Structures are given as C-alpha cells and as structure tokens.
Amino acid sequence: MNEQTPHPPSRREVLRTGAGAGLGLAAAGTGAAHAAPGTAPAAAPARQGATMAGVPFDARSTVRVGIVGFGNRGAAMIGHFLAHSWVRVAAVCDPVRAKAERAAAQVVAAGHPAPALYVNGEEDYANLCARADLDFVYVATPWESHLAIARSAMLNGKHVGVECPAAMTIDELWELVDLSERTRRHCMQLENCCYGRNEMRVLRMAHAGRFGELLHGAGAYHHDLRALLFSSAYYEGPWRRLWHTRLRGDLYPNHGFGPVANYMDVNRGDRAVSISSLGTPALALAEYRKEHVPPGDPSWKETYVGSDRTVSLIRTARGRVIRLEHDVSTPHPYSRVNSLGGTRGVFEDYPPRIYLEPDHENDEWGDFSAYAAAFDHWLWKEHANPPGAHGGMDYLMVYRLLQCLREGLVPDFDVYDAAVWTAPLPLSHASIKAGGAPQEIPDFTRGEWQRSRPGVDSVKPA
The missing domain is CATH 3.30.360.10 (Dihydrodipicolinate Reductase; domain 2)
Structure with missing residues (x-):
C-alpha cells in the first residue's frame, strides 16, 4: 500500500520546542487525541491493519535511502550507509544547508551520484519523503520531530528507522504502531546497543x-x-x-x-x-x-x-x-x-x-x-573489527538493516x-x-x- 497525504504534519504541529512551552505537546493532525507525557495509557485502539510481526521486506538489488538530520548523529552515521556499493543515498535533508551540503559531498566522494538536497526549512523532510525513488528513510533529528517525520515516511510508502526515542507519548507510540500496520511499512527504533x-x-x-x-x-x-x-x-x-x-x-x-x-x-x-x-x-x-x-x-x-x-x-x-x-x-x-x-x-x-x-x-x-x-x-564473527564509533555496533546495526532490506528478510526488530x-x-x-x-x-x-x-x-x- 502506498497511502499518500497531501500535507504531512510538520514538527511544529507535534511539539512547541520553546523553553516556556512546558510539556507543550499539541494534537497531531490525524484525528487522534494526543495526551501529554505521563498520562495513563488508554485501552488499546482497534487494529487498523494486520500485524507487522514477522513481515519481511521486499527484496531489491539496490537499497535507496533518504537521510533526515545531520547533527552529530546523522553526520556520524552516513558513512555506514555509503560503505556498500549496492546502497544509494538518494536524498539528504537538514534545515542547515551547510550540513546537508557536507553530507552530499561525502556521498560524491564515496563514488555515488550526488543526492538531492532538501534544505528549505524544518518541514522540507515532507518533500524528501514524497520522492518515488526511496525505499527507506533514516531519521536522526531532535526527539520531538521523530513522530512527524516517521509518519510522513510511512504515509508516503517508505520504511523508516528512527533514532532513540521513537516518540514522546503513549498515544504517539500507538500512532506509530497503527501507521505501520495500516501502511504495511516497517517503523523501527534503530537501537545500536542491541548490536x-x-x-x-x-x-x-x-x-x-x-x-x-x-x-x-x-x-x-x-x-x-x-x-x-x-x-x-x-x-x-x-x-x-x-x-x-x-x-x-x-x-x-x-x-x-x-x-x-x-x-x-x-x-x-x-x-x-x-x-x-x-x-x-x-x-x-x-x-x-x-x-x-x-x-x-x-x-x-x-x-x-x-x-x-x-x-x-x-x-x-x-x-x-x-x-x-x-x-x-x-x-x-x-x-x-x-x-x-x-x-x-x-x-x-x-x-x-x-x-x-x-x-x-x-x-x-x-x-x-x-x-x-x-x-x-x-x-561479529563475519565482521571481527567493524569500523566506526561505539565499538562497531553502529556499523553492524546499519549493515544488518541494509542486508534485510536488500535480501527481503524480516527485520531484527519492528x-x-x-x-x-x-x-x-x-x-x-x-x-x-x-x-x-x-x-x-x-x-x-x-x-x-x-x-x-x-x-x-x-x-x-x-
């Protein structure tokens, strides 16, 4: 299913980030009320689709990736995506143009085609997610934006991986579950310590x-x-x-x-x-x-x-x-x-x-x-000395994810x-x-x- 949305919700529709905003969580534009952090969980909402447990990716010869966010985490991770000839980083997004341009230069230096740049403000991720030539969107942005970007990716037919934490409220977590089941797209917490x-x-x-x-x-x-x-x-x-x-x-x-x-x-x-x-x-x-x-x-x-x-x-x-x-x-x-x-x-x-x-x-x-x-x-036996920070677990996490995407395997977590x-x-x-x-x-x-x-x-x- 490739379910489209004409206007994916922005980060500002998810959270006010000012210091005086307190808990500041606003209702997201999906028809579901979103409680402030810490409110008691309501009864499980009715399932909108089938379970995503045990659902494999579709196999593909080339894994096409879009990356949103090039702060310290995103900038450190792009090299792990570029380490494989069968991966194409097709699009990069950051509201700070210089950061996106540095990422694009890394892509070219690795011998890959130059990626498309999305640098027109904090909501340009929606245009990246709407591209037809992406299989997976990697999100390495401030926590309050994770839900909105993951939502946009899934509603535009993309699998998505989000840095920690996945969202900030129980209702938002339910929304991610429901969207994954409804769109038949995986939404994963990219937890490197598991590797x-x-x-x-x-x-x-x-x-x-x-x-x-x-x-x-x-x-x-x-x-x-x-x-x-x-x-x-x-x-x-x-x-x-x-x-x-x-x-x-x-x-x-x-x-x-x-x-x-x-x-x-x-x-x-x-x-x-x-x-x-x-x-x-x-x-x-x-x-x-x-x-x-x-x-x-x-x-x-x-x-x-x-x-x-x-x-x-x-x-x-x-x-x-x-x-x-x-x-x-x-x-x-x-x-x-x-x-x-x-x-x-x-x-x-x-x-x-x-x-x-x-x-x-x-x-x-x-x-x-x-x-x-x-x-x-x-x-660890196949990659005895994996490159990169955190003792190599970042590299192994990305490698395994890309392997599952390429070979049509069930992801290690969902x-x-x-x-x-x-x-x-x-x-x-x-x-x-x-x-x-x-x-x-x-x-x-x-x-x-x-x-x-x-x-x-x-x-x-x-």
Missing part, C-alpha cells in the same frame, strides 16, 4: 539456556552529558536540555531496555506489563550551570525538573524483573549496566564478568571472553519493539509523579507477544 558484542554474546548464551531460567536483568544509560547539554556547538540549539525542564522520568530508556528485552524475548514469548519508577531531586544541572555557565546565558531562565537519577522496575508477564536506570546529570563513568541473571548464573557488564554453574565456583567471577568462540553472534522500548519514557514520568505507583505498559502487539518468533538472535542468511 554490541557483549550484548549479542549474552543474547545467544541466554537463548542456549546457559543462564537457566531467566529471572532478572538490568540496563541503564549512565553518561555524564553536562558539558554537552550546555554546549552551544554540540547540539543544534538547546532542544535536548529543555526536556529536563519538562519531564521527571527516564528520558532515554532504549539503550538499557532494548538488549535486556531481547534476552528475555519481550514481544516474542514474554511482554513488559508494568513499570514503577522513583527519581532523585533535580540538582546537578543547576549546580553545573552555576559553576560553568556565565550570567546572562539563556539557560539561566530554565528550571530543571528532570530527576538526576531515575530507577525503574519493569515486571513482565512471566514474572521477571528488569531494572532500568537513567543519569546524564551527575559525574560518573559511562555505563549501560547490562546484566542478566537466571537459575544457573549471572552476567554483569562494566567491566564484563560472568558466574555460571558448573563453570565457576568459590564465588569468583569468570572470564567472559572465554565464551567468545562458542557464542559470539555471526555478525514497530512493537520501538513502542515497548520507548514506553518507559512517558510512563516513568507518570510513575514518579504518582509516588512510584505502577503504570500499565500497553500490549502494543495486541496479543502477538505470545507467539515465539526470531529477533536479533538471527540466523546468518545463506
């Missing part, structure tokens, strides 16, 4: 039963971003810092939740049922501003409400417990925590260590690298994963406001979670 070497090894070990029956896991985003949040050069404007003036909960759950959800087959035999969250006072950003930001800077008009650290507990239908944490405001080393425990042992990351029966004894951690030969994912992995963002805010009271996580699969099916633990194509 980390440690994460993929633990995943295969869990599926091989080495941890016994799974009981608990944990993931986090602990990353001291204070200097970057107040930088005038790193982000295009203060958009990311402003979310700390609007929400109290976990603003970035996907990096921690995605891998653990994969270990436990969430949406593929289990499902996340509820979340309970607590948050500390919001002190660290104001303290950093006092020490490092000169008087008169616009940030002095901001009041930060985002908890310096949030801790959430997610309960699954099978009774398992997942702990999520978020902290980008206080000084600490980087960590995604990344742990998994079962009846036969436990893995903990940062640094990686493992304790399994009968391999280990005397309460002494074992060497996780000893399991590489038997349990490393085929992607719109239901995008919705579930992002749901802790608004629901943790609601839980903290309610004193830690549990919040229901909707069944975005509408019952499909009970069916076992493949995911990131994929079989190497013939």
Whole structure:
C-alpha cells in the first residue's frame, strides 16, 4: 500500500520546542487525541491493519535511502550507509544547508551520484519523503520531530528507522504502531546497543539456556552529558536540555531496555506489563550551570525538573524483573549496566564478568571472553573489527538493516519493539509523579507477544 497525504504534519504541529512551552505537546493532525507525557495509557485502539510481526521486506538489488538530520548523529552515521556499493543515498535533508551540503559531498566522494538536497526549512523532510525513488528513510533529528517525520515516511510508502526515542507519548507510540500496520511499512527504533558484542554474546548464551531460567536483568544509560547539554556547538540549539525542564522520568530508556528485552524475548514469548519508577531531586544541572555557565546565558531562565537519577522496575508477564536506570546529570563513568541473571548464573557488564554453574565456583567471577568462540553472534564473527564509533555496533546495526532490506528478510526488530522500548519514557514520568505507583505498559502487539518468533538472535542468511 502506498497511502499518500497531501500535507504531512510538520514538527511544529507535534511539539512547541520553546523553553516556556512546558510539556507543550499539541494534537497531531490525524484525528487522534494526543495526551501529554505521563498520562495513563488508554485501552488499546482497534487494529487498523494486520500485524507487522514477522513481515519481511521486499527484496531489491539496490537499497535507496533518504537521510533526515545531520547533527552529530546523522553526520556520524552516513558513512555506514555509503560503505556498500549496492546502497544509494538518494536524498539528504537538514534545515542547515551547510550540513546537508557536507553530507552530499561525502556521498560524491564515496563514488555515488550526488543526492538531492532538501534544505528549505524544518518541514522540507515532507518533500524528501514524497520522492518515488526511496525505499527507506533514516531519521536522526531532535526527539520531538521523530513522530512527524516517521509518519510522513510511512504515509508516503517508505520504511523508516528512527533514532532513540521513537516518540514522546503513549498515544504517539500507538500512532506509530497503527501507521505501520495500516501502511504495511516497517517503523523501527534503530537501537545500536542491541548490536554490541557483549550484548549479542549474552543474547545467544541466554537463548542456549546457559543462564537457566531467566529471572532478572538490568540496563541503564549512565553518561555524564553536562558539558554537552550546555554546549552551544554540540547540539543544534538547546532542544535536548529543555526536556529536563519538562519531564521527571527516564528520558532515554532504549539503550538499557532494548538488549535486556531481547534476552528475555519481550514481544516474542514474554511482554513488559508494568513499570514503577522513583527519581532523585533535580540538582546537578543547576549546580553545573552555576559553576560553568556565565550570567546572562539563556539557560539561566530554565528550571530543571528532570530527576538526576531515575530507577525503574519493569515486571513482565512471566514474572521477571528488569531494572532500568537513567543519569546524564551527575559525574560518573559511562555505563549501560547490562546484566542478566537466571537459575544457573549471572552476567554483569562494566567491566564484563560472568558466574555460571558448573563453570565457576568459590564465588569468583569468570572470564567472559572465554565464551567468545562458542557464542559470539555471526555478525561479529563475519565482521571481527567493524569500523566506526561505539565499538562497531553502529556499523553492524546499519549493515544488518541494509542486508534485510536488500535480501527481503524480516527485520531484527519492528514497530512493537520501538513502542515497548520507548514506553518507559512517558510512563516513568507518570510513575514518579504518582509516588512510584505502577503504570500499565500497553500490549502494543495486541496479543502477538505470545507467539515465539526470531529477533536479533538471527540466523546468518545463506
């Protein structure tokens, strides 16, 4: 189905981004009311199409890509798309012309035809999405624009991949699910941490039963971003810092939740049922501003409400417990925590260590690298030293996505994963406001979670 829309909604129709906008979410132009972040989820809306679980891409000899957004993330990722002769980056979009032109020059330098430029303001993505010569749209823009661009891509017949988080409210996540099902186009959360070497090894070990029956896991985003949040050069404007003036909960759950959800087959035999969250006072950003930001800077008009650290507990239908944490405001080393425990042992990351029966004894951690030969994912065996940042997981994520598009395979994750992995963002805010009271996580699969099916633990194509 290639369902057209004469005027795809703009970013401004999704969110007012000014510092005084508060939660600022406006109704989107689809006929559905969109609640502010943190409101309780309503009953699942009636399905408008068939499930997208297990739906393969159509095979194609050339994968034609459009890229929207060339800030730090988009600029770092384009090279991974250009690394393959059978991929054509046909169009690039950014309201800052110089950024789009630098991206276009990279395309030409890689030996590909020059892409079309879309640089006429923040809504020109709609014209990129309307092109007839694109198969996939990659979105690396501020969070508040993800829904509008993904909507435009799907309504114009394109598959779409969105950087974290997929959207900002439960109603918006339902809209992505419904659009994907109705248009028969995949909408994916491009969660690179699912392709980390440690994460993929633990995943295969869990599926091989080495941890016994799974009981608990944990993931986090602990990353001291204070200097970057107040930088005038790193982000295009203060958009990311402003979310700390609007929400109290976990603003970035996907990096921690995605891998653990994969270990436990969430949406593929289990499902996340509820979340309970607590948050500390919001002190660290104001303290950093006092020490490092000169008087008169616009940030002095901001009041930060985002908890310096949030801790959430997610309960699954099978009774398992997942702990999520978020902290980008206080000084600490980087960590995604990344742990998994079962009846036969436990893995903990940062640094990686493992304790399994009968391999280990005397309460002494074992060497996780000893399991590489038997349990490393085929992607890591095929690409032993992948290029690029984040230890190569960005490259492997893009490579695997493009492989699935080219060969007509089912993607490793889908719109239901995008919705579930992002749901802790608004629901943790609601839980903290309610004193830690549990919040229901909707069944975005509408019952499909009970069916076992493949995911990131994929079989190497013939």
